[in-house]
Amino acid sequence: MSAHHFPDAAPEPLVSAPGRALEGAVRIPGDKSVSHRSIMLGALAVGKSRVSGLLEGEDVMATAAAMRAMGATVTRKGEGEWEIDGVGVGGLLEPDDVIDMGNSGTSTRLIMGLIATHPIQVTMTGDASLRKRPMGRVIDPLTDMGASVHARTGGRLPLVIKGTDMPLPIDYTTPMASAQVKSAVLLAGLNTPGITTVREKVATRDHTERMLSSMGADIRVEDGTEGRVVKLVGQPELSPIHMEVPGDISSSAFPMVAASIVPGSDVLIRNVGLNPLRTGIIFALREMGADITVENERVLGGEPVGDLRVRAARLKGVQGLSVDPSTMIDEFPVLFAAAAVAEGDSRFDGLHELRVKESDRLAAMAAGLKANGVEVEEFDDGIIIKGCGGNVPGGGTVETHLDHRIAMSFAILGQRADKPVTIDDARAIRTSFPVFIEMMKGLGAGLEA
Ligand SMILES: O=C(O)C1=C[C@@H](OP(=O)(O)O)[C@@H](O)[C@H](O)C1
Numbered sequence: 001m002s003a004h005h006f007p008d009a010a011p012e013p014l015v016s017a018p019g020r021a022l023e024g025a026v027r028i029p030g031d032k033s034v035s036h037r038s039i040m041l042g043a044l045a046v047g048k049s050r051v052s053g054l055l056e057g058e059d060v061m062a063t064a065a066a067m068r069a070m071g072a073t074v075t076r077k078g079e080g081e082w083e084i085d086g087v088g089v090g091g092l093l094e095p096d097d098v099i100d101m102g103n104s105g106t107s108t109r110l111i112m113g114l115i116a117t118h119p120i121q122v123t124m125t126g127d128a129s130l131r132k133r134p135m136g137r138v139i140d141p142l143t144d145m146g147a148s149v150h151a152r153t154g155g156r157l158p159l160v161i162k163g164t165d166m167p168l169p170i171d172y173t174t175p176m177a178s179a180q181v182k183s184a185v186l187l188a189g190l191n192t193p194g195i196t197t198v199r200e201k202v203a204t205r206d207h208t209e210r211m212l213s214s215m216g217a218d219i220r221v222e223d224g225t226e227g228r229v230v231k232l233v234g235q236p237e238l239s240p241i242h243m244e245v246p247g248d249i250s251s252s253a254f255p256m257v258a259a260s261i262v263p264g265s266d267v268l269i270r271n272v273g274l275n276p277l278r279t280g281i282i283f284a285l286r287e288m289g290a291d292i293t294v295e296n297e298r299v300l301g302g303e304p305v306g307d308l309r310v311r312a313a314r315l316k317g318v319q320g321l322s323v324d325p326s327t328m329i330d331e332f333p334v335l336f337a338a339a340a341v342a343e344g345d346s347r348f349d350g351l352h353e354l355r356v357k358e359s360d361r362l363a364a365m366a367a368g369l370k371a372n373g374v375e376v377e378e379f380d381d382g383i384i385i386k387g388c389g390g391n392v393p394g395g396g397t398v399e400t401h402l403d404h405r406i407a408m409s410f411a412i413l414g415q416r417a418d419k420p421v422t423i424d425d426a427r428a429i430r431t432s433f434p435v436f437i438e439m440m441k442g443l444g445a446g447l448e449a
């Protein structure tokens with residue numbers, strides 16, 4: 001059960017200080033984006049889906065609970081082994097209580113898409129972080145398709161969404177680079193007669209498209225001069241999924257940065273998902289001088305995977321990246337930690353989306369870096385970080401604002417701090433990477449709960 005069910009429960013601080021050089025091989029838990037989608041789409045298939053390597057973090061468990069509340073049978077068979085008995089497209093039932101999405105934006109926005117074109121009414125809520133996040137970006141297109149939504153001011157949770165029994169296909173251009181918005185519209189398009197079209201100026205992660213295609217849906221993706229166009233033919237019969245979820249590259253980013261910045265480190269990260277719309281962090285770190293090699297490339301569950309070997313390197317600052325931010329959107333906080341240790345200043349921009357994640361990640365990183373003696377300048381859509389060219393001073397306490405990525409980023413930064421870095425509350429780490437602390441300690445990191 002997630003932390004917000006115990007609002008009075010004590011926070012769990014974490015102290016990070018240098019350990020030894022990081023060494024060893026690890027297998028990162030399953031990809032969060034793929035895990036969510038495997039449960040949602042398994043729930044809409046006809047028959048029994050089997051998924052292994054599922055991420056058993058709180059966010060994915062929120063998705064599982066919601067799909068159960070809407071009639072699917074979602075069963076844990078063993079560690080990471082799950083079975084989903086689908087109700088078929090159009091078969092979702094009205095839950096008899098509020099559904100609680102915890103800390104998870106992906107669960108909320110994608111499931112809103114599913115509800116929008118089923119004739120059911122659902123009340124959704126979430127934790128203090130999720131209740132601050134904007135849902136207008138999905139409310140707008142889902143309303144065009146026929147759903148009605150009553151949300152709190154600013155399109156915020158809790159909200160009531162009433163799906164339509166007469167859905168209309170739409171041709172929608174996403175106003176911001178967001179795989180969640182794209183996926184919400186495509187999932188709504190599943191129970192909509194005709195062709196639903198989503199256009200994006202820059203391509204975002206395409207796990208929904210890949211999984212739907214593997215399940216037999218008629219879905220076409222075309223890249224043109226104005227970006228990417230995805231067309232889905234509605235009301236398919238989806239065959240069940242049988243897949244192994246690749247390791248989460250977003251989680252891998254933490255040991256990747258740690259091994260890069262701790263002198264003498266040499267780490268092998270096995271089985272990492274290398275979908276080209278997710279690999280920005282590898283290129284960004286290499287632009288800063290990191291030593292990362294990809295070995296043993298193969299395909300798993302319709303997604304490319306490989307092993308990453310990361311050796312310590314002297315990182316240098318960068319003035320803007322040549323990498324598209326949407327290919328590494330969740331990895332910026334830990335990249336900022338790398339920039340704080342690097343030699344020379346770094347400037348990152350075009351990152352307005354970071355302000356609407358589990359926390360305002362530009363503000364939270366700027367505050368935490370400053371508290372630990374790093375000079376930064378935060379601006380509207382980015383940040384300038386003055387690299388320390390080695391250890392950061394440290395000694396500060398970081399406010400995580402219920403944001404797992406902020407907590408983990410500072411746990412990594414503490415590995416190169418003169419004085420320990422204190423994280424006010426590490427509980428949010430369970431949303432995406434429950435074994436993080438244990439795994440990092442196993443590699444040699446100095447972390448004390
Ligand atoms: O579709 C997904 O699984 C996700 C999309 C991204 O969000 P946006 O679509 O808001 O950019 C990302 O930040 C999130 O962690 C997962």
Ligand SMILES: C=C(OP(=O)(O)O)C(=O)O
Pocket residue numbers: 059103104105106107330357358405432
């Ligand atoms: C932004 C994230 O997730 P979500 O939007 O699903 O809460 C994340 O995991 O960094």
